[in-house]
Amino acid sequence: MKRVTMLAAVATAAVLALSACGGEKQSGAAAPAPSEAKSSLSSPLGDPIQLAALSRESTKKAKSSKMTMEAIAGTQKNTASGQGVYDGENSKLAMVMDSDGKKLDMLFIDNALYFKLDAEDKAELKTDKAYVKISPDGQDPLSQLLGKMMSKAVKESDPSRTLEQISKAGKITKSDQVELNGEQTNHYVIEVEAEKAIALIMGDIGIPLPAEAVNQLKAKLEGKNVKILTELWLNADQLPVQVISDQTAFVKAMGAPGDGVAKTTIKYTEWGVPVNLTVPPADQVGDMAELAKKAGGR
Structure with missing residues (x-):
């Protein structure tokens, strides 16, 4: 289970980066995509609340996109590419990640996460199934640890929530x-x-932290006025x-070793x-709880 757990953790980090603190449920028929006619670029806005509102309405209309991601943490570099539908409870996400040369193919749909298994994964889990499923109501330790958090993060993955x-x-x-x-x-x-952003992230995706850990985090940030620098490019x-x-400033304040570079x-x-x-065919999907028992019995 060691490698599968590691891959799940990497996938979680990617989902959290993409989720940008969560989104709101959308309902009704799909709104039309932005006009095919070339829109003229308006002047930049100075009010972040107004900027967030405009972007939220635009993503509601567009509803889907393709994306690529690069995350650098010290000497480690993860990349990913995929596509997503941002629609609250009906959100879907497909992504292929590359972490230290290892490919991870994942799909989130119908409130469940599916990992595509390669030969090494199948050998570790003792299965011939093509996928393994992690769900919020799963009874295995991995599903209980990551299922609910990943489910909430992906369902609330509207990029406008960054704003x-x-x-x-x-x-x-x-x-x-x-x-x-x-493109202009x-x-x-x-x-x-940093302090406000962390509180928002933990509250939105429901990460439980012991009071002691919260106090330690606050103590490291107190009086340092740590900022997370973000750059956005919005089209017309x-x-x-x-x-x-x-x-970078945040991870250095946390005491990260080395150069402490962290950028997404x-x-x-x-x-x-x-x-x-x-959804993958049912006969190609293995139950995580059963596979965990089988792998643990070696």
């Missing part, structure tokens, strides 16, 4: 208009207060095309393009 976090925990310090990948965008530089339809979050870059493309994700 809602900013409106509550940070301020816009600079804005300008720049070309990014051949509004570029924002935001300083997010107020849709994010790139988000860079630099957590997420790029969004093909907003509004239909995303077709389906």
Whole structure:
């Protein structure tokens, strides 16, 4: 179970980065995607609350996108690519990650996470199934540890929530208009207060922390005025095309060894393009609880 647990933890980190503190449930028929006609780029906004509201309405209309991610933590680098549907309880996410040369293929759909198993995974879990399922109501330790948190994070994965976090925990310090990948965008530089951002993240995704751990975290941050520097690029339809979050100051305040560099870059493309994700065939899916018992009995 060691390797499967490690891969699940890496996947969780990616989902949390993409979820950006959670989103809101959407209902009703799908709204039309942003107009195919080229929108004119409006002037950058100085009010983060107004910026968050406009972006939220835009992502409700577009509802889906493709994305890539690069996360750097010290000497470790993880990359991922995938596509998502941002629709509250009906959200779906498919992603392929590369962590230290190991590929991880995952799918979140119908409130459950599916890992695609390679030959090494199958040997460890003693199964010929193509997938293993982790669900919020699973009885195995891995599902109980990660299931509910990942379920909530993915269901609330609307990228516009990054801006809602900013409106509550940070301020816009600079804005300008720049070309990014051949597209004119509004570029924002935001300083997010680390203490406020952490409280929002833990509250939204429901990560329980002992009082002692919370006190230690507050003690390390107290009086340091630690900021998480975030850069956003929004297109003419107020849709994010790139988000860079630099957590270096935060991890250094936490006492991370080495150079302490920590940065996440997420790029969004093909907003509004239909995303077709389906549940794997039932006969190809192994139950995590049963496979855990089998692997533990070696």
